[in-house]
Amino acid sequence: MYVDTHCHLNEIDLEAEIGRIRAAGLKRMLTVGYDLESSRRAVELAEQYEDVYAAVGLQPTELEGCEERDLVEIERLASSKKCVCIGEIGMDYHYPETDKEKQKKFFLLQAELAHALKLPVSIHSRDDAADMFETVRRNRQKFEYGAVMHCYSHSAELAKEFVKLGMYLAFGGTVTYKNAKKTVESAQIVPIDRILTETDTPYLTPVPHRGERNSPAYIPLVAAKLAAVRGEEEQALTAQIYENARTLFQW
Ligand SMILES: [Zn+2]
Numbered sequence: 650m651y652v653d654t655h656c657h658l659n660e661i662d663l664e665a666e667i668g669r670i671r672a673a674g675l676k677r678m679l680t681v682g683y684d685l686e687s688s689r690r691a692v693e694l695a696e697q698y699e700d701v702y703a704a705v706g707l708q709p710t711e712l713e714g715c716e717e718r719d720l721v722e723i724e725r726l727a728s729s730k731k732c733v734c735i736g737e738i739g740m741d742y743h744y745p746e747t748d749k750e751k752q753k754k755f756f757l758l759q760a761e762l763a764h765a766l767k768l769p770v771s772i773h774s775r776d777d778a779a780d781m782f783e784t785v786r787r788n789r790q791k792f793e794y795g796a797v798m799h800c801y802s803h804s805a806e807l808a809k810e811f812v813k814l815g816m817y818l819a820f821g822g823t824v825t826y827k828n829a830k831k832t833v834e835s836a837q838i839v840p841i842d843r844i845l846t847e848t849d850t851p852y853l854t855p856v857p858h859r860g861e862r863n864s865p866a867y868i869p870l871v872a873a874k875l876a877a878v879r880g881e882e883e884q885a886l887t888a889q890i891y892e893n894a895r896t897l898f899q900w
Pocket of ligand 1 (some may be wrong): 737
């Protein structure tokens, strides 16, 4: 009973791969948009496959050329019965020349939209730890319908603070990497009712397949690693993670 709470199924040949994914025990997948085109495709895939659900949104590194009126289309897409989340949205300060003001503006506008639609959000957050925490803390009410920090990459101390704000933290292939000390520490301290699994397919493939394209079929590798570092029984952990995803996405 596995769940992938963040993947980009528009980037793989899902028709060819769905059999292998289901055989691996995947019961639910959230395919996540990052621009208008991928958001449209996310909804199409979700309407086509019963075990696939959609998130729609504009990702912070994909904002070039985006205008506020694009959010009308995001809202229209979100009206699909299979759309259960707004995302991925957030901030990413990895590249120094990035327009931080525009990122924050679109992050908060989309968080507001999610709130108006009573939907949770999937948050992309890279190299922006302090600013992201402050932004979420100050705008807490916008995240009332739930939020997940996708591919959590900040410190374990901050993980505790995000949990206090009511957020879920999702872990993927990076937790299996040798240099993943910080991620492992975070995965160890998240309460069992706030942890989620994801792959971020086609990126961040877990060991031992690192270097290949990722797939939701590799979720069991992520779950096994999480259970090992947390000292929990894998079946109990995955059952709880399945419940956590159901609570957050109401699917
Ligand atoms: Zn992603």
